[in-house]
Amino acid sequence: MFEKELEELNQKSLLRTLRRINSAQGPRVKIDGREIILLSSNNYLGLANHPRVKEAAIRVIEKYGFGSGASRLISGNMTLHEELEERIADFKGTEAAILFNSGYTANIGIIPALVGKGDFIYSDELNHVSIIDGSRLSSAEIRIYPHKDMTVLEELLKKDKNNGRKLIVTDTVFSMDGDIAPLKDIYNLSQRYSAFLMVDEAHATGVLGSKGRGAVEHFALKGENIIQMGTLGKALGTFGAYIAGSKDLIVYLRNKARSFIYTTSLPPAVAAAAIEAINIIAEDNSLIKGLWDNRKVFIDGLHSLGFDTLSSETPIIPVLAGNIHKALEMAETLYEECIYAPAIRPPTVPEGSSRIRTTVMANHTKEDIEAALSAFRKIKNGKGSNNHRCVERTR
Ligand SMILES: *Cc1c(COP(=O)(O)O)cnc(C)c1O
Numbered sequence: 371m372f373e374k375e376l377e378e379l380n381q382k383s384l385l386r387t388l389r390r391i392n393s394a395q396g397p398r399v400k401i402d403g404r405e406i407i408l409l410s411s412n413n414y415l416g417l418a419n420h421p422r423v424k425e426a427a428i429r430v431i432e433k434y435g436f437g438s439g440a441s442r443l444i445s446g447n448m449t450l451h452e453e454l455e456e457r458i459a460d461f462k463g464t465e466a467a468i469l470f471n472s473g474y475t476a477n478i479g480i481i482p483a484l485v486g487k488g489d490f491i492y493s494d495e496l497n498h499v500s501i502i503d504g505s506r507l508s509s510a511e512i513r514i515y516p517h518k519d520m521t522v523l524e525e526l527l528k529k530d531k532n533n534g535r536k537l538i539v540t541d542t543v544f545s546m547d548g549d550i551a552p553l554k555d556i557y558n559l560s561q562r563y564s565a566f567l568m569v570d571e572a573h574a575t576g577v578l579g580s581k582g583r584g585a586v587e588h589f590a591l592k593g594e595n596i597i598q599m600g601t602l603g604k605a606l607g608t609f610g611a612y613i614a615g616s617k618d619l620i621v622y623l624r625n626k627a628r629s630f631i632y633t634t635s636l637p638p639a640v641a642a643a644a645i646e647a648i649n650i651i652a653e654d655n656s657l658i659k660g661l662w663d664n665r666k667v668f669i670d671g672l673h674s675l676g677f678d679t680l681s682s683e684t685p686i687i688p689v690l691a692g693n694i695h696k697a698l699e700m701a702e703t704l705y706e707e708c709i710y711a712p713a714i715r716p717p718t719v720p721e722g723s724s725r726i727r728t729t730v731m732a733n734h735t736k737e738d739i740e741a742a743l744s745a746f747r748k749i750k751n752g753k754g755s756n757n758h759r760c761v762e763r764t765r
Contacts, residue, residue, distance in 0.1 A: 383694050384715060394419040395607075397734045401710060404760035407738050409704075409711040409728045414577055414685055415657040416733035417607025417647045426646035427639040438635040442469075443624075446635035454641040458612045461648050462583060462598055466620035467612050469641070471633055473572050473601035474500040476611040479629030480599065481539065482508040483622070484566055489534040492526055494518065494551065496544050498570060510537070517544075520555045527563040536565035542585035543573035546719050546727060548679075548686030550578070553589045557596065568597040573686060576605025582651045582658045606651075608644040610636045661685055661732040664739055668730050671743040675750050680725070688714075689726040689746070697724035700749055707745035708760035 379385040393400035395418040399408045417423055430450065440446035451469055458467040470476035481504035485491060489510040493501060496517050505512050513530075515522045527536065538560050540551045553569065560567035571584040579587030584600060586593040597619060601611040613623060623630060651657060665685045672679055678690040691697035697713035704711055704726065711728045719725060730739070 397731050397738055406708050406710045407741055409709050409742055412604035413607050414605040414661050414731055416731055423643045423646050427643040430639040430642040434638045436637050442635045448638045450638040450641040454645050457645045457648050458614055462614040464614040465617045467614040468620045468623050470611040473611040475629040476599050477501050477504040478507055479627035480613055481505055483626040485510040485535050485537045490530045490536045492538045494540045497541050498545055501539055518552055524559055538565050539568045541570045543684050545573055548682035548684045550683050553585050571600035575600035576651055602644045606647040608647055609640050657732045664730040664734050668739050675746055685730050687728045691724050694724045700726050703749050704745050709742050709745045
C-alpha cells in the first residue's frame, strides 16, 4: 500500500523529500558539502546560532541537565518555564503567558479549549494547518471566509444568532503569501459581535512592529481581548510557543488545554535560550531593522526582474511559478546557483499557484542578496550554468 501511494505521489511530482543541512542554521549552510545561501528559513533574525543564545542554553544545561522529566502539572514545572512566561508577558505587554511545546501543539490545544460543540469558528481560508487541525478537534462549526474578506466575515458573524460562543482566528502574517491580516478591522468585528479573537503570530513575532512585538504593536492596538499566540521557533530562533493574554485566560488554559496538560514540558535550556533571544531583540532593534532593509533590497530586485511576488508585505516573499513543474524547475536552477529555496506545491498552496517561497534574514550580507538576485536573473534569461561548486566565501 505504501509503495503504491508513494508511486502515485511521485507520478504527480508531489513526493516530498528532505534536504540535509550539515552546519549550524545561518544565512549560509552546508548541504551536500556545498556552501549554500539559505533563502527559506524562518530564523529571520539569525538568533538560532547567536552566541548569547547558545551560551544561555549551555549554562543551564550545566546547572540543570537537559530533560524536564514530566509535564508542567506533575513535576516538570521549573523556574525557567515560569521566568520565560513572565518574560513573554512583559514583551507582549499582557498580564500573563503560557508556554506550549510548539506552535502546532499550541493551536491544537487552545482552540478546543475555547470552543466546542454548538460554538462557531471563523477562520481565514489561508490560515495555517495547525489552526485547521485545532478547529476540527474542537467539534465547533467551522466557517471559512475568503482570504482577508471582512464583508463575508461580518455576514457570517451576523448570521449565527444562537447562543454558541464565537471565535475568530487568523494568522497575522500569512506563512505562504507573506501578507498581513487587517487586524484592526478584525478586532472591531470581534468587539461588535462579541466574538473571541485569537491571532497566530508565528511569522510576526520578532518581525512586525519596531520592537518585534507582532501585529498588535504594528497596528497600534492595545491587545486587550486579543488572544495572542506565537512561536519561539521562528524569529526567536529557539523552540516552543506561547499564548499571551489575560491572567484568567492563562489559568483557564492551564486547566483546559490538553496539549499543555498531557505532554512533557520543554527542556529548561530551551526556555533559557528563548529568554535570551527576547532580551536580545528588546535591547536593540538593529536586527529587526536589518531584516526589513534586506527585504526591501531583495523584493525591489525581484520586481525589477519582472517577478510576481503576489501580495507580500513582509520578509516572506513568494515568487510565483504557476504550475508544479515550473516551480520545481525554478528551485532546481536556484540550487545549481547555490541558493536554497524550495518549491511550494499543492496542497500547501492552491492549485496553479505553485511558487518558490523565499525568506530573507537580518544577517544575509549584501553579497548574499545580490547572489540570490543574480540566480533569479538566470531563471528569467533561461537556465543557469551547471555544476557551480558553491565554494566557501569568507564572511
Ligand atoms: C510555523 C507555524 C505554526 C507552527 O509553529 P511551530 O512552533 O513551528 O510548531 C503555527 N502557525 C503558523 C501560522 C505557522 O507559520
